[in-house]
Amino acid sequence: MNNTIKVGMADANVCKPPDVIATLGLGSCVGIILYDPVKKIAGLVHIMLPDSTKILNNANKYKFADTGIDSLIKDMVNVGASVRNIVAKIAGGAQMFSFNNNLEMMRIGDRNVEATKDKLQKLGIPILAEDTGANYGRTIEFHPDTGLLHIKSVGKELKIM
Amino acid sequence: MSDIDLNGINNMQFDVLREIGNIGAGNATTALSQMINARVSMNVPKVELLEFKELSDVVGGAEKIVVGILFTLGGDIDGMMMFMMDKVASMHLVNILLGNLQQAEPSESTEFSEMGLSALNEIGNIISGAYLSSLSSLTNLTITSSIPYMAIDMAGAILSVPAIEFGKIGDKALLIETEFGDMDNYVNGYFILIPTLNSYSAILKSLGL
Numbered sequence: 001m002n003n004t005i006k007v008g009m010a011d012a013n014v015c016k017p018p019d020v021i022a023t024l025g026l027g028s029c030v031g032i033i034l035y036d037p038v039k040k041i042a043g044l045v046h047i048m049l050p051d052s053t054k055i056l057n058n059a060n061k062y063k064f065a066d067t068g069i070d071s072l073i074k075d076m077v078n079v080g081a082s083v084r085n086i087v088a089k090i091a092g093g094a095q096m097f098s099f100n101n102n103l104e105m106m107r108i109g110d111r112n113v114e115a116t117k118d119k120l121q122k123l124g125i126p127i128l129a130e131d132t133g134a135n136y137g138r139t140i141e142f143h144p145d146t147g148l149l150h151i152k153s154v155g156k157e158l159k160i161m
Numbered sequence: 162m163s164d165i166d167l168n169g170i171n172n173m174q175f176d177v178l179r180e181i182g183n184i185g186a187g188n189a190t191t192a193l194s195q196m197i198n199a200r201v202s203m204n205v206p207k208v209e210l211l212e213f214k215e216l217s218d219v220v221g222g223a224e225k226i227v228v229g230i231l232f233t234l235g236g237d238i239d240g241m242m243m244f245m246m247d248k249v250a251s252m253h254l255v256n257i258l259l260g261n262l263q264q265a266e267p268s269e270s271t272e273f274s275e276m277g278l279s280a281l282n283e284i285g286n287i288i289s290g291a292y293l294s295s296l297s298s299l300t301n302l303t304i305t306s307s308i309p310y311m312a313i314d315m316a317g318a319i320l321s322v323p324a325i326e327f328g329k330i331g332d333k334a335l336l337i338e339t340e341f342g343d344m345d346n347y348v349n350g351y352f353i354l355i356p357t358l359n360s361y362s363a364i365l366k367s368l369g370l
Contacts, residue, residue, distance in 0.1 A: 008214020009317075009324055010332070025223035025317020028325055048213065048321070048328040060332045063213075096322050097231055097310035108325050137318020139224055154226055154314055155270070 004141070005044075007031075010063040012045035012072050014079055017145035026092035026138045028109035030065065030116050033089040033142045033149060034072055034125070036081035042144035043081075045072040049108075050115030065115035069123070088125050089149045089161065090116055091140045093132040109133065129161040170335075174365060175208050178337055181364065182206030184299055185292040186339035186352050192291040193341070196284065197257045197348065203341040210335050213328065216320050219338055220245055220351055223317030226269050230285030231310045231322065234293070237302035237367075238360035241323045242293065244285045246350030248313060254348045255280050278311070285309045292352055300367040323355045330358050 002018035009029060015021035021044045023031045034043045045068040049055060052064035061067040073083060093113035113132045120127055131138065131151050139152040151159040183206050194201040209219065217223035228251040230244045246254070252267030255277045273281065286309050297304045312319055327334040334355065342349030356364065 008212075009216060009321065010213040010328065025217055025315035025319075025321075027314075027318030027321030029321050048325050055329055057331050063328055063332070094318065096229075096312045096314065096319055099310060108322075135312075137315040137321075139315065 007044045007046050009046055010048050010060050012043065012062045012068065012075065014041060014043040014072075014075050014081075015142070015144055016041055016079070017143075020141055020143050022139065022141040024139045026140060027094055027096045028092070028112065030090060030092040030109075030112045030132070031138075031140045032065075032069060032072070032116055032120075033091075033140075034069070034076060034086050035089070035142070035144065035147060036076065036085040037087065037147055038085045039081050040144050041076055041079060041081040042142050043072045043076045044140075044142060045069065047112060047116070050111045065112060066119050069116070069119050073123075086125050088120050088127045089129040089142070090120075090127060091131045091138050091149065091151055094137060095133075095135050096137065098135065131159060131161065170210070174370065177365060177368060177370060178208045178361075179206050181296060181299065182208065182337040182339050182352075182354065185296045185337075185354065186341065188295040189288045189292040189352055190341050192288050193284075193348075196287065197254065197343070199257070199343050199348075201341055201343050201348070203339050206337055206339040208335070208337050210333050212333055213324050216324055216334060217317040219336075219353075220316045220320070221247075223315060225316045226314070227316045227319060228281060228311065228313050229316075229319035230282065230289070231312070231319075232285075232289050232293075233307040234304055234356070234360075235307070236305040238304055238356055238363050240354070240356035240360050241326065242289050242306065243319075243323060243353040243355065244289050244350065245316070245319070245353060246348075250348050250350060251281060252277070254284065257348070258284070273313070282309050282311055285311065289352075292354070296354075300364055302363060302367050323353075326357070327355070335361065
């Protein structure tokens, strides 16, 4: 019996085989999978914004790339993952509407991806796979038994990475 | 005092916001009804304070394929207005307007024709214009709207755009949502008005609250 653990916007969870962990309909948000391949423990955080230090109301740690990654690592360590094993796979950060002006809010997808990469690099966590940007939504599902990330989009073939 | 605290909205404020949704969506529904020459009804607007993780449930699930037409608002209030329809329903709507010549049998995998897309944009424009102008005359506030921005994708992905704007100011989104549909439920969808926090204050203040 395997369950799919669903993670909503500004939320996170951890998962062990045979369960899988998923987030549905990622748009400009970024889904960050952290994975300890030795212990087979996976975590998924669905972040909405790049930087918690630029926002006053930052109580929900999982809303931001910087604090979301930190909190997810803690959650994973709590269930037995080792920080030095952790690798990452990331997806999302699309620009859903083709706004014709270059306002800062319109580039939010790109900024989320940049902030995610910066944070992972600072922590020395390698990014093994990435499917980011473009203009379409993604449903992602991670299988901790195989370490593979399944990505579904409307009108596109299933990507496995 | 018209200051609004997302977690402490009183019943009076809720009622007023619901009434705004009622009047706005009422006008928009009338415009739609005239366009397709059929009766279109709407439900009582819902004013909901939602956590982000619950947001996509309002339109029937994060993976449902929808057409979202988004307008950014300016003038005396800021925020976004979204007109959202199930993809199949929006194809029915375009077919009613253009005759069945324009595209094949509506389904989730059928693509819109160029003409169909353009018609849909225009429908969004007219309908949200009706919504916003009634809101504007009710409140005496100047409300301007951007050109329509359209995306056809999973509901969750489309709703992430307004959600992120709300994420900058809080952990919840307050939205005024109205569902509409014709008799056969062929053409149904949602109007979602998502003002920023300050704009809620401006709206309530303009009504003397």
